[in-house]
Amino acid sequence: MGQRVHLVAAALLLAILITANWFSGDLRDLIGYCPRIGYLLQTVNGVGRGPSVAGDNHDNRPLAANLSACHASLTDADRPTYCCPPRRDADQIVVEFQLPEIAPSPLRVRRPAHLLDSDYVAKYEKAVAIMKSLPSDHPHSFLRQANNHCLYCTGSYNQVNSTSLFKIHRSWFFFPWHRAFLYFHERILGSSSATTHLLYRIGFYTRGAFNSTQREPGHLPPHVADLNYQREETGRKPEEQMAVNLAFMYHQMVSGARKAELFMGCKLTAGAEGGCDGPGTIEDAPHNTVHEWVGNGLNPEREYMGAFYTAARDPAFYAHHANIDRLWTVWRKIMDSAAPDFTESSWLDTSFTFYDENLRFVRIKVRDCLDPAKLGYAYENIDLPWLNARPKPAVPPEVARNILKKKDEWSTLLASGNPDGQTTYFNNEEQALGATVRARVQRPRRHGAQAEKGEEEEILVVYGIHVLGDVYAKFDVFVNLVADEKKAGPLAREFAGTFVNTPRGARRVGEDRLSAAWRKSTLKLGISELLEDLKADRDENVWVSLVPRAGSGANIMVDGIRIELLR
Ligand SMILES: *[C@@H]1O[C@H](CO)[C@@H](O)[C@H](O)[C@H]1NC(C)=O
Ligand SMILES: *[C@@H]1O[C@H](CO)[C@@H](O)[C@H](O)[C@H]1NC(C)=O
Ligand SMILES: *[C@@H]1O[C@H](CO)[C@@H](O)[C@H](O)[C@H]1NC(C)=O
Numbered sequence: 001m002g003q004r005v006h007l008v009a010a011a012l013l014l015a016i017l018i019t020a021n022w023f024s025g026d027l028r029d030l031i032g033y034c035p036r037i038g039y040l041l042q043t044v045n046g047v048g049r050g051p052s053v054a055g056d057n058h059d060n061r062p063l064a065a066n067l068s069a070c071h072a073s074l075t076d077a078d079r080p081t082y083c084c085p086p087r088r089d090a091d092q093i094v095v096e097f098q099l100p101e102i103a104p105s106p107l108r109v110r111r112p113a114h115l116l117d118s119d120y121v122a123k124y125e126k127a128v129a130i131m132k133s134l135p136s137d138h139p140h141s142f143l144r145q146a147n148n149h150c151l152y153c154t155g156s157y158n159q160v161n162s163t164s165l166f167k168i169h170r171s172w173f174f175f176p177w178h179r180a181f182l183y184f185h186e187r188i189l190g191s192s193s194a195t196t197h198l199l200y201r202i203g204f205y206t207r208g209a210f211n212s213t214q215r216e217p218g219h220l221p222p223h224v225a226d227l228n229y230q231r232e233e234t235g236r237k238p239e240e241q242m243a244v245n246l247a248f249m250y251h252q253m254v255s256g257a258r259k260a261e262l263f264m265g266c267k268l269t270a271g272a273e274g275g276c277d278g279p280g281t282i283e284d285a286p287h288n289t290v291h292e293w294v295g296n297g298l299n300p301e302r303e304y305m306g307a308f309y310t311a312a313r314d315p316a317f318y319a320h321h322a323n324i325d326r327l328w329t330v331w332r333k334i335m336d337s338a339a340p341d342f343t344e345s346s347w348l349d350t351s352f353t354f355y356d357e358n359l360r361f362v363r364i365k366v367r368d369c370l371d372p373a374k375l376g377y378a379y380e381n382i383d384l385p386w387l388n389a390r391p392k393p394a395v396p397p398e399v400a401r402n403i404l405k406k407k408d409e410w411s412t413l414l415a416s417g418n419p420d421g422q423t424t425y426f427n428n429e430e431q432a433l434g435a436t437v438r439a440r441v442q443r444p445r446r447h448g449a450q451a452e453k454g455e456e457e458e459i460l461v462v463y464g465i466h467v468l469g470d471v472y473a474k475f476d477v478f479v480n481l482v483a484d485e486k487k488a489g490p491l492a493r494e495f496a497g498t499f500v501n502t503p504r505g506a507r508r509v510g511e512d513r514l515s516a517a518w519r520k521s522t523l524k525l526g527i528s529e530l531l532e533d534l535k536a537d538r539d540e541n542v543w544v545s546l547v548p549r550a551g552s553g554a555n556i557m558v559d560g561i562r563i564e565l566l567r
C-alpha cells in the first residue's frame with residue numbers, strides 16, 4: 001500500500017518535472033528543482049490530514065519546525081519547489097536566542113528609504129551587494145536569506161510531532177515571524193557595514209541593489225501604489241489614489257483593527273486540528289496587495305514579489321516588510337497597549353530558526369520578538385496622515401436607511417429557523433459570489449450595562465470562505481451600502497474591509513487539493529466605529545454586501561455571515 005503511494009507519487013512528480021517549462025530565463029531554475037525526490041516521497045506517505053506521528057494530540061502546545069523533515073514544497077500555483085538548505089538544519093547545533101539583559105544602546109534606527117540622501121542609501125546598497133556576492137550555499141547569501149521565507153511560507157517543514165506543515169502566513173504568526181527574519185537579516189547586513197540598518201518603504205524602490213528585474217513594468221515609480229490593489233488598473237490620478245490609500249489605511253489600522261485578533265490574525269495552533277486561515281487586516285492589505293502590485297504580472301505567479309517562494313528575492317521585500325513591522329509598532333501605540341498581544345503559550349513559545357551574523361543557528365521564540373527596543377532597533381517616526389483619514393458615508397445615513405427599508409427582497413437570503421437569530425446562512429448552502437451577494441444580518445444583543453460597550457467590539461464575520469482551486473480571489477465587504485458598489489471603495493465609510501486570497505498551496509505534494517476542507521477561511525472585520533458613523537449602532541439589522549472584485553467571484557464560495565461581539 002505504502003509502496004504504491006510512493007510509486008504513484010513518483011510518477012506524478014516526474015511527469016511534472018519533465019513538463020516543467022513554464023519559465024524563461026532566471027525563473028526556470030526556481031521551479032521543479034527537486035534534487036531529493038527520495039526524501040520528498042517520505043513525506044508523501046503521510047498525506048492524510050489525520051495524526052500519523054505519535055504525540056499529534058492537537059493541544060495548544062507551541063509550534064516548532066521539525067528540522068529533519070525539510071522537504072520539497074509547492075509554490076502558490078502548485079508547482080513543486082525546493083528551498084531547503086544544502087546542509088541539513090537538523091545537523092546544526094541550535095543556540096537558544098537570549099534577549100540582552102539591558103536593552104542595546106544606541107538603537108539601530110530604521111529610516112524611511114524615500115526620505116534619505118544617496119550617501120545613506122549607498123551604504124545599504126553596498127551591504128546588499130555583499131550578500132548577493134556570496135556563494136549560494138552560504139547562509140548569509142542573498143539567496144539563502146530569501147529562502148528563509150520560502151521555507152516557512154510554502155510548507156517546507158513539518159511541524160514537530162505532526163505531519164501538518166509549518167506555515168506562518170494568514171495567522172497570528174505573520175507579524176512575529178517576519179520580525180524575527182528581518183532582525184537576523186539586518187544584523188547580517190550590519191556585520192558587513194557598521195552603519196547599515198534596514199530601510200522601510202511602502203511600495204518599492206528602484207535603484208541599485210534595491211532594483212529587481214522581476215517587477216510589474218506598469219507599476220514602477222512614479223506610479224502611486226494601490227494599497228487595495230485588485231489586479232485591475234483603476235486609472236486614478238495620483239492624488240485620488242493617495243486619498244483612497246489613506247482612508248484604506250485608517251480602516252486597516254484603526255477602525256477595523258480594534259482587537260488583537262483582528263489585527264494579528266487567527267490563532268493557529270499545532271496539528272491538523274489547530275489549522276486556521278484568517279489573516280489580520282494588515283496582512284490582507286496592504287501586505288498582500290503590495291506584494292501583488294510589485295510582482296511582475298507577466299510571470300505565472302507574479303514572481304518575484306507576488307509569490308511566497310520568490311518574494312524575498314526582490315530587495316523591495318525587506319523594505320516592504322520593515323514597513324509592515326513598523327505598522328505593528330504603530331498599531332500598539334494607537335491601541336495604547338503595553339500588554340502582549342496574546343498571552344497563550346502556543347503563541348509566545350512558538351519558535352523559528354535563523355542563522356545570525358556569526359553563523360550560529362539560533363532558535364528564537366515569539367515572546368522574544370515583542371519589543372523592538374529589546375531587540376535593539378526602532379523606527380524613525382514619520383507623520384501618520386491616515387490617522388486623520390476617517391472616511392465619510394457615501395450616502396447620508398438617513399437617506400440610506402429609507403432606501404434600504406424598501407429593499408425587502410434583499411432579505412430573501414436571510415435564514416429562518418436559526419434560534420439565536422444571529423447567523424445568516426445562505427439557505428444552508430454555500431453561496432457563490434458570481435455577483436454581489438447582499439444579506440440582512442441580525443446584530444447580537446449586548447448583555448449587561450452600556451458601560452461595557454467600550455470594551456466589546458462588534459465584528460462582522462464572513463465564514464466558510466472557500467476559494468475553488470485556491471486561485472487569486474478578492475471581495476470587498478460593505479455595510480448598509482446603497483451607492484454604486486462598482487465604484488464604492490475605502491473612501492466610503494460603508495466599506496468594512498476586504499478579503500484577498502493569495503493562493504497558498506496549503507497541502508503536500510500529492511495531496512488532493514479539494515479534500516483540504518479545513519482550509520476554509522474566516523474573515524473578521526471590526527465594525528463598531530463604522531456602525532456609529534453610519535448611525536446604525538441602534539439598529540437591529542444591518543445590510544451586508546459582499547462585492548467580488550477582479551472577476552474572481554465565481555470561484556469564491558461563502559457559507560454565511562454573522563455578527564459577533566469580541567471582548
Ligand atoms: C514532541 O513529542 C515529544 C515526545 O512526546 C515531547 O517530548 C516533545 O516535547 C514534543 N515537542 C513539542 C515541540 O511539542
Ligand atoms: C521529524 O521528521 C522525521 C522525518 O519525517 C520523523 O521521522 C520524526 O519523527 C519527526 N520528529 C518529530 C519530533 O516530529
Ligand atoms: C531598475 O530596473 C528597471 C527594470 O529592469 C530598469 O528599467 C531601471 O533602469 C533600473 N534602474 C536602475 C537604477 O538600475
Ligand SMILES: [Cu+2]
Pocket residue numbers: 287291311321
Ligand atoms: Cu510579505
